[in-house]
Structure formats: structure tokens, C-alpha cells
Amino acid sequence: MPSYRHIPVMLNEAMAYLNCRPGKIYADCTLGGSGHARAILEKIMPDGFLIGMDQDMDAIHNAETVLNPYAANIRLFHGNFVQLPEVLSQLNIAGADGILLDLGLSLHQLESGRRGFSFKRDEPLDMRMNILSDIKAEDLINGCDAGELEKIFREYGEERWSRRIAQKIVSRREKEAIQSSAELARIVCEAVPKSVKYRIHPATRVFQGLRIAVNRELESIDTFMKIAVNLLNPGGRICVLSFHSLEDRIVKHHLKASEKGCVCPRNFPLCVCGGKKTLRVLTKKAQTPSDAEIAVNPMSRSAKLRAAEKIWN
Numbered sequence: 001m002p003s004y005r006h007i008p009v010m011l012n013e014a015m016a017y018l019n020c021r022p023g024k025i026y027a028d029c030t031l032g033g034s035g036h037a038r039a040i041l042e043k044i045m046p047d048g049f050l051i052g053m054d055q056d057m058d059a060i061h062n063a064e065t066v067l068n069p070y071a072a073n074i075r076l077f078h079g080n081f082v083q084l085p086e087v088l089s090q091l092n093i094a095g096a097d098g099i100l101l102d103l104g105l106s107l108h109q110l111e112s113g114r115r116g117f118s119f120k121r122d123e124p125l126d127m128r129m130n131i132l133s134d135i136k137a138e139d140l141i142n143g144c145d146a147g148e149l150e151k152i153f154r155e156y157g158e159e160r161w162s163r164r165i166a167q168k169i170v171s172r173r174e175k176e177a178i179q180s181s182a183e184l185a186r187i188v189c190e191a192v193p194k195s196v197k198y199r200i201h202p203a204t205r206v207f208q209g210l211r212i213a214v215n216r217e218l219e220s221i222d223t224f225m226k227i228a229v230n231l232l233n234p235g236g237r238i239c240v241l242s243f244h245s246l247e248d249r250i251v252k253h254h255l256k257a258s259e260k261g262c263v264c265p266r267n268f269p270l271c272v273c274g275g276k277k278t279l280r281v282l283t284k285k286a287q288t289p290s291d292a293e294i295a296v297n298p299m300s301r302s303a304k305l306r307a308a309e310k311i312w313n
Contacts, residue, residue, distance in 0.1 A: 006035065006107045007300075009104060009303045010303055010305050013287055014036060014100060014239050018100060020039075024044055024098070025097050026097060026098040027050070027053070027099045027231075028052050029100065030053070030081060030100070030101055030103065031053065031059045031060070031076075032059055032102060032104075033059070033106055037050060037074075040100070041073060041074065045073065047073075050074045051075055051084075051088075051096070052067070053077045053080075055215075056106075058108060062108075075091065082223050084099070084231055085230075095230075095236060097233050099238045099239070104242075107299070116137060117211060118181065118207075119188075119203040119207050121181060123182075124179065124180065125141060125183075138177070140214065141210070146163075146166045146169075149166035153165055156209035156210075156246065159206055159209060161196075168191035169187055185207075188203040208244065217247070229258055234311070235312060240305070240306050242303070242304050243302050248304045255279060259278075259279050259281045262277075278310060279309065279311065281307075282309055283307050
């Protein structure tokens with residue numbers, strides 16, 4: 001396997017919000033290149049413990065090498081972050097003192113994974129973060145009808161020309177199956193009006209929407225955020241790095257709801273729902289990378305960080 005290239009995004013900010021302390025338990029549920037995980041381990045030694053998870057097996061193999069100096073203080077698991085409750089149960093751990101989610105793609109996945117995440121390369125149209133998953137991008141592109149494709153591009157990619165693109169794909173695949181990322185990118189470019197001036201590559205939003213659909217990303221984030229507070233010890237913190245508005249909206253909604261607790265209408269004189277405040281939001285507004293970080297790592301430019309702390313009840 002090629003070396004796993006990835007630069008951790010907003011590393012200092014994430015470490016500050018996680019409040020990593022020696023002897024505590026932390027879960028990095030999206031290991032990627034293990035940059036965040038290594039920084040956590042440096043702060044929780046000598047007797048802290050890190051749970052490392054990733055649904056990309058390449059990331060697990062990389063972590064086994066990169067984090068080997070801390071082998072006695074870590075356990076690695078191949079799986080999606082929604083499986084953290086099962087992992088904690090397996091380890092007989094009641095809760096974590098900090099949980100980190102970095103929802104972005106890694107440089108490795110874009111450049112070396114050969115799974116068609118990038119429209120800049122001619123690769124198999126796969127897009128699975130977990131290669132054991134059943135559905136590939138190729139299956140959706142060649143199996144969904146025009147309405148289903150339009151919905152994927154519009155709702156997950158927020159693509160303005162989703163209908164035209166979907167119709168072009170259906171028309172093209174009648175001749176032969178669409179199998180590569182470069183081929184799909186060409187079709188998208190042909191479908192959008194030539195007069196439209198794009199700030200980004202015309203295929204960017206289509207590829208985003210397709211990747212989200214293949215990996216069921218928004219469903220996973222929504223599921224996890226519903227249970228996240230139950231996975232934290234009192235005073236424990238959750239830190240989430242998202243990279244597009246759909247992800248950030250879900251994270252923001254759940255954090256605000258957990259901080260509010262009560263869901264009764266505002267005109268009710270007394271609370272009758274029994275909802276309790278469980279989190280204190282630490283980021284009233286999403287934190288973003290500095291100009292200096294963006295200059296060094298352009299992939300960080302769309303990152304938004306939100307964090308919260310479980311209150312003591």
C-alpha cells in the first residue's frame with residue numbers, strides 16, 4: 001500500500017476543544033492518516049487510552065504502523081463510527097472523555113485509493129470508503145432511473161443542473177455502462193450549459209452527491225449525533241469536523257437540541273416534555289481554519305469545527 005498521505009485539519013483547535021488529559025479515554029472514530037490520533041496520544045500518555053476507528057481498511061493498516069510506538073495505549077477497529085457503542089461494550093468501557101469525528105476525505109483516498117473519488121483521475125467508479133460495502137457508485141450511476149439520480153445530485157450535491165445531468169447519464173448508458181470517474185466527469189461537463197461559469201469543476205457537486213449516497217454519510221452522521229451524548233462521560237467532549245453544509249447542518253441541529261433539552265413550544269408556561277439539557281455547546285459559531293492553514297493545506301478551506309461538552313447531571 002502506498003504511504004497514507006493526509007494532513008490533519010485544524011489540529012490545534014481540535015486538541016484544544018477535546019481537552020485531552022493524561023489517563024483519560026478518547027475515541028478517534030475517523031482515523032484517516034492518524035494525525036489527530038497521534039496528537040491525542042501525545043497528550044494522554046503515559047496511561048491514557050485511545051480507541052481508533054475507520055471504515056477504510058487502508059487507514060487501519062496505516063495506523064498500525066504510524067501509532068505503533070503507542071501500541072500499549074490503543075485499540076484499532078475497522079468500522080463506521082456508528083458502531084462506537086458496540087466497540088465500547090466490547091472493551092467494557094462505560095464512556096469516553098472525548099470523541100473526534102473528521103468527516104472529510106483524505107489525500108490518500110483522493111490520490112492513491114483508486115476508488116474514483118476524484119474527477120481528476122481515470123479510476124473505477126467505486127467511491128466506497130469501506131470496500132466491503134455492497135453498493136458502488138457504478139451501481140447507482142447505471143442502475144438508478146433519471147429521477148433517482150436527479151434527487152441524489154440535487155439533495156446531496158446541491159447541484160443546480162441535476163436534471164440535465166441525470167438525463168445525460170441515462171442517455172449515455174443506453175449505449176454502454178459508465179464505469180470510470182473520468183468518463184462520468186466528461187458526461188457532466190457535456191450536460192451543463194456551456195455559458196455557465198463555474199468557480200469549481202462542473203463535476204464537483206455530482207461527485208459529492210454520489211459519494212454521500214454510496215456511503216450513506218448523512219444517515220450515519222444523523223444516527224451518531226442522536227446517541228453521541230450517551231457515549232460520553234460527564235465532562236466529556238465531542239468535536240466534529242465537517243466539510244459541507246449538509247453535514248454541518250446535522251451536527252449543529254443535534255448539538256443545539258441537546259443544549260436546549262426542552263422541546264415544548266415557546267408559549268407553554270411550564271415544561272411538560274421532560275427534556276433535559278445534556279450538552280454545553282463550546283462553539284457558538286462554527287470554527288474555521290486560519291488563512292495560514294488554508295495556504296498550507298487548501299483541502300482545509302471548507303472545514304467547520306463544532307464542539308460540545310457533556311454537562312454533569
